[in-house]
Amino acid sequence: xxxxxxxxxxxxxxxxxxxxxxxxxxxxxxxxxxxxxxxxxxxxxxxxxxxxxxxxxxxxxxxxxxxxxxxxxxxxxxxxxxxxxxxxxxxxxxxxxxxxxxxxxxxxxxxxxxxxxxxxxxxxxxxxxxxxxxxxxxxxxxxxxxxxxxxxxxxxxxxxxxxxxxxxxxxxxxxxxxxxxxxxxxxxxxxxxxxxxxxxxxxxxxxxxxxxxxxxxxxxxxxxxxxxxxxxxxxxxxxxxxxxxxxxxxxxxxxxxxxxxxxxxxxxxxxxxxxxxxxxxxxxxxxxxxxxxxxxxxxxxxxxxxxxx
Amino acid sequence: xxxxxxxxxxxxxxxxxxxxxxxxxxxxxxxxxxxxxxxxxxxxxxxxxxxxxxxxxxxxxxxxxxxxxxxxxxxxxxxxxxxxxxxxxxxxxxxxxxxxxxxxxxxxxxxxxxxxxxxxxxxxxxxxxxxxxxxxxxxxxxxxxxxxxxxxxxxxxxxxxxxxxxxxxxxxxxxxxxxxxxxxxxxxxxxxxxxxxxxxxxxxxxxxxxxxxxxxxxxxxxxxxxxxxxxxxxxxxxxxxxxxxxxxxxxxxxxxxxxxxxxxxxxxxxxxxxxxxxxxxxxxxxxxxxxxxxxxxxxxxxxxxxxxxxxxxxxxxxxxxxxxxxxxxxxxxxxxxxxxxxxxxxxxxxxxxxxxxxxxxxxxxxxxxxxxxxxxxxxxxxxxxxxxxxxxxxxxxxxxxxxxxxxxxxxxxxxxxxxxxxxxxxxxxxxxxxxxxxxxxxxxxxxxxxxxxxx
Numbered sequence: 059x060x061x062x063x064x065x066x067x068x069x070x071x072x073x074x075x076x077x078x079x080x081x082x083x084x085x086x087x088x089x090x091x092x093x094x095x096x097x098x099x100x101x102x103x104x105x106x107x108x109x110x111x112x113x114x115x116x117x118x119x120x121x122x123x124x125x126x127x128x129x130x131x132x133x134x135x136x137x138x139x140x141x142x143x144x145x146x147x148x149x150x151x152x153x154x155x156x157x158x159x160x161x162x163x164x165x166x167x168x169x170x171x172x173x174x175x176x177x178x179x180x181x182x183x184x185x186x187x188x189x190x191x192x193x194x195x196x197x198x199x200x201x202x203x204x205x206x207x208x209x210x211x212x213x214x215x216x217x218x219x220x221x222x223x224x225x226x227x228x229x230x231x232x233x234x235x236x237x238x239x240x241x242x243x244x245x246x247x248x249x250x251x252x253x254x255x256x257x258x259x260x261x262x263x264x265x266x267x268x269x270x271x272x273x274x275x276x277x278x279x280x281x282x283x284x285x286x287x288x289x290x291x292x293x294x295x296x297x298x299x300x301x302x303x304x305x306x307x308x309x310x311x312x313x314x315x316x317x318x319x320x321x322x323x324x325x326x327x328x329x330x331x332x333x334x335x336x337x338x339x340x341x342x343x344x345x346x347x348x349x350x351x352x353x354x355x356x357x358x359x360x361x362x363x364x365x366x367x
Numbered sequence: 368x369x370x371x372x373x374x375x376x377x378x379x380x381x382x383x384x385x386x387x388x389x390x391x392x393x394x395x396x397x398x399x400x401x402x403x404x405x406x407x408x409x410x411x412x413x414x415x416x417x418x419x420x421x422x423x424x425x426x427x428x429x430x431x432x433x434x435x436x437x438x439x440x441x442x443x444x445x446x447x448x449x450x451x452x453x454x455x456x457x458x459x460x461x462x463x464x465x466x467x468x469x470x471x472x473x474x475x476x477x478x479x480x481x482x483x484x485x486x487x488x489x490x491x492x493x494x495x496x497x498x499x500x501x502x503x504x505x506x507x508x509x510x511x512x513x514x515x516x517x518x519x520x521x522x523x524x525x526x527x528x529x530x531x532x533x534x535x536x537x538x539x540x541x542x543x544x545x546x547x548x549x550x551x552x553x554x555x556x557x558x559x560x561x562x563x564x565x566x567x568x569x570x571x572x573x574x575x576x577x578x579x580x581x582x583x584x585x586x587x588x589x590x591x592x593x594x595x596x597x598x599x600x601x602x603x604x605x606x607x608x609x610x611x612x613x614x615x616x617x618x619x620x621x622x623x624x625x626x627x628x629x630x631x632x633x634x635x636x637x638x639x640x641x642x643x644x645x646x647x648x649x650x651x652x653x654x655x656x657x658x659x660x661x662x663x664x665x666x667x668x669x670x671x672x673x674x675x676x677x678x679x680x681x682x683x684x685x686x687x688x689x690x691x692x693x694x695x696x697x698x699x700x701x702x703x704x705x706x707x708x709x710x711x712x713x714x715x716x717x718x719x720x721x722x723x724x725x726x727x728x729x730x731x732x733x734x735x736x737x738x739x740x741x742x743x744x745x746x747x748x749x750x751x752x753x754x755x756x757x758x759x760x761x762x763x764x765x766x767x768x769x770x771x772x773x774x775x776x777x778x779x780x781x782x783x784x785x786x787x788x789x790x791x792x793x794x795x796x797x798x799x800x801x802x803x804x805x806x807x808x809x810x811x812x813x814x815x816x817x818x819x820x821x822x
Contacts, residue, residue, distance in 0.1 A: 063401065063408060083401060083411035090400045091393060098421055140640050148636070248421065257419035258387055264414075264421050303705070345703075 059116055059198070059241075060089050075104070075111030076276045084263045085112065094221055094242035096257060099265035101247055102309030108265075109202040109243040119199045121240070123188035125209040131216060135226060136190045139183045146178070179230035189220055190234070198238040207246040211253070218256055267309060270297060276310060281317040287365045291328040292317045294364030295357050296340065302349060308340040315339045328361040330354060368403070369395060375434055376417065381567040384423045390416055406436065433559055450534065450542060457528050469521050473546075522546060600670060603814055604677035611821055621645045652774070653684040653745050657734070659752030660689045660714055661725040667781035670813060671751045672710045676701050678817070686741050687713070690752075692726035694733040695719040727752070727793060728760035735765045742769055747820065748776040750801075754787075754794030761793045766800040775802040779816065783808055 060066050066082040077085075085108075088095040097105045113120035123134055157174070161167040186194060192201040203217070220226060224236035244260065246252060268276065270293045277289040296313045308316075319336045320328065333354055341347045350357070376391050394416040401408040410431055418427045458470050526539050627643040656675050660668045668689075679685050679701060687697050695717030701709045715721070742748065748769055770776050778801045780787065780794055787804075788795040798804045807813055 079405070079407035080411040080414070083408045084415040087397050087400060087412060087415060091396055093393065096419075141634050144636050144638070251420075254385065254419070258390060260419075261393075261415040262419045264424055 069115035073111040073115035096260035102311040105245040113200040291361040728762035731765035778804040779807040
């Protein structure tokens with residue numbers, strides 16, 4: 059899949075994901091050491107995007123498991139499809155007579171039916187959920203376990219088992235082993251501390267807000283038609299906002315939105331008026347908005363100096 | 368390289384970062400996949416395999432810089448590396464003339480010296496007292512000594528031998544200079560390591576200190592401690608909140624929802640394969656809190672306010688008041704501001720005179736006049752204060768009336784039990800009209816109370 063770290067860089071870039079040395083190295087190691095990637099960081103720095111880009115760059119299927127409170131095995135791994143089983147039973151009812159024609163007594167009949175049990179507990183009636191899908195997949199895939207911190211501790215323990223062996227045992231069918239070990243990416247917003255056991259099995263990647271130069275490049279690649287100078291100004295203004303004491307700090311996705319807003323408004327410069335009319339794209343709380351508006355002159359100055367210097 | 372990484376891991380563990388052997392192993396396994404000369408890649412390898420908590424990242428960066436960046440030696444130097452083979456030859460011929468440290472230093476440079484510095488006599492074995500500062504001190508002294516006595520002789524000898532092996536005079540002078548530089552760096556390094564040990568020692572003390580703080584009276588805490596404690600209280604409340612959430616979830620379902628179960632069973636031909644449970648409604652209580660902020664209990668009330676602030680979202684409604692001789696509501700300060708500003712405002716801007724004498728009687732009267740309707744049968748009233756009333760009217764009938772309307776009334780007293788009722792303390796009079804009066808002069812008692820309150 060990947061041959062060198064540089065290869066990771068290029069492939070991700072071709073998938074529209076511009077990354078730092080750190081990201082490329084950790085992704086490469088995760089692939090080489092066969093360990094899941096545990097990505098942490100503030101919302102909107104591109105944790106989920108990284109997994110998507112990995113799948114795109116390799117032309118693989120992205121299997122996504124979105125975690126939430128109360129997520130359990132039947133929603134994550136597999137479920138028997140009761141409705142289908144019942145439907146089949148209904149349709150086969152008449153056939154039962156033929157089947158039991160030769161049975162002499164009741165217990166003999168039960169034996170005969172027991173011999174056909176397999177028919178109803180076969181892969182045909184299993185509804186695979188993301189984890190089983192990743193295990194059964196014929197081609198290598200990328201398994202994204204999104205917002206793992208939202209799940210319950212019990213689910214975490216269960217996940218641990220799946221991630222260490224990449225096999226599941228279904229009582230009626232036996233053990234299913236993965237044909238290809240998928241590249242696993244777990245993301246977390248750190249609302250809950252994950253267990254040490256899980257973290258130990260993963261490579262940890264903390265994604266922070268990127269360096270200004272990298273962020274400008276990201277904006278330029280994601281927002282076609284933006285002038286490099288304008289991208290720089292957005293980055294400078296966003297970085298100034300990040301230094302303020304805000305409830306929700308703007309992240310990369312917000313900078314991209316801001317840059318898009320500038321393109322749509324045909325503004326080439328992030329001056330006082332432009333900031334005022336577009337600030338709502340980056341700031342998501344009313345109290346934050348007020349705070350930012352108080353410092354609007356400072357923001358405009360920061361933006362301007364980015365292109366001069 | 369292996370030894371250096373093991374040593375680095377050892378150093379990371381000292382300030383309390385937990386790294387398991389399997390993680391160290393991952394790191395070593397990763398070495399072959401990266402370009403060792405690329406510092407970015409090298410750092411990414413170490414960080415991703417060894418550091419699993421984002422809170423540990425700054426410490427990692429600090430140590431990484433100290434270990435692998437700050438003292439990086441001038442790298443591959445043509446003349447020196449050309450001579451390297453000959454130096455190695457000399458060592459193998461006349462090995463006994465040189466100490467092993469000197470050989471290591473010559474052959475592998477400063478990074479090769481790291482393990483040595485830590486293996487000096489009395490060096491830290493990591494068991495009995497992992498934070499002692501002495502080994503590092505010794506290694507620093509040793510670093511200085513090495514250069515002073517034997518080190519110099521050995522160096523001269525080596526250079527002489529090199530000359531007799533046909534090395535150019537100019538080159539020898541050059542090599543002497545480079546080695547001089549390196550030795551100076553080594554000294555600087557051992558000094559940094561000493562500094563680092565000191566930091567570890569401090570971190571260790573702080574960790575010890577936290578449990579000490581839990582049992583120190585509010586009054587005895589100084590400003591630094593107080594800040595630390597406020598953070599600790601906030602953190603503990605967060606943990607308790609997680610615990611509550613988990614418990615609630617476990618018992619979240621009530622009875623079977625017959626209607627929805629039957630509807631769902633239609634798709635299975637009327638067989639109720641899936642049971643649907645009714646969700647039990649969360650019963651969040653209401654809280655009315657009155658907090659004495661007069662000078663005598665100021666330290667304690669700061670904590671109480673932190674507590675009230677952190678607990679706001681655990682209850683359907685929290686009304687907070689502060690008082691001295693008059694009562695002021697601070698609910699909105701808490702709602703609209705972050706924890707620091709909110710508490711600071713409660714201690715200065717509630718519209719009461721903060722430097723007057725405490726008058727519980729007047730405060731209760733005021734509450735009776737204006738806020739009795741905040742109390743109903745689901746309300747828990749918390750009064751925080753020492754009950755020192757400066758001998759004025761106690762007006763305990765108000766408290767009795769509050770008690771008859773509220774679910775319960777807790778009084779937290781930041782004085783120790785034995786002083787209750789002495790002097791102007793009216794707390795024993797009020798005690799008759801409360802559900803319970805609790806002694807609360809240290810953080811551990813406060814935490815016990817929170818648990819009682821929320822479960």
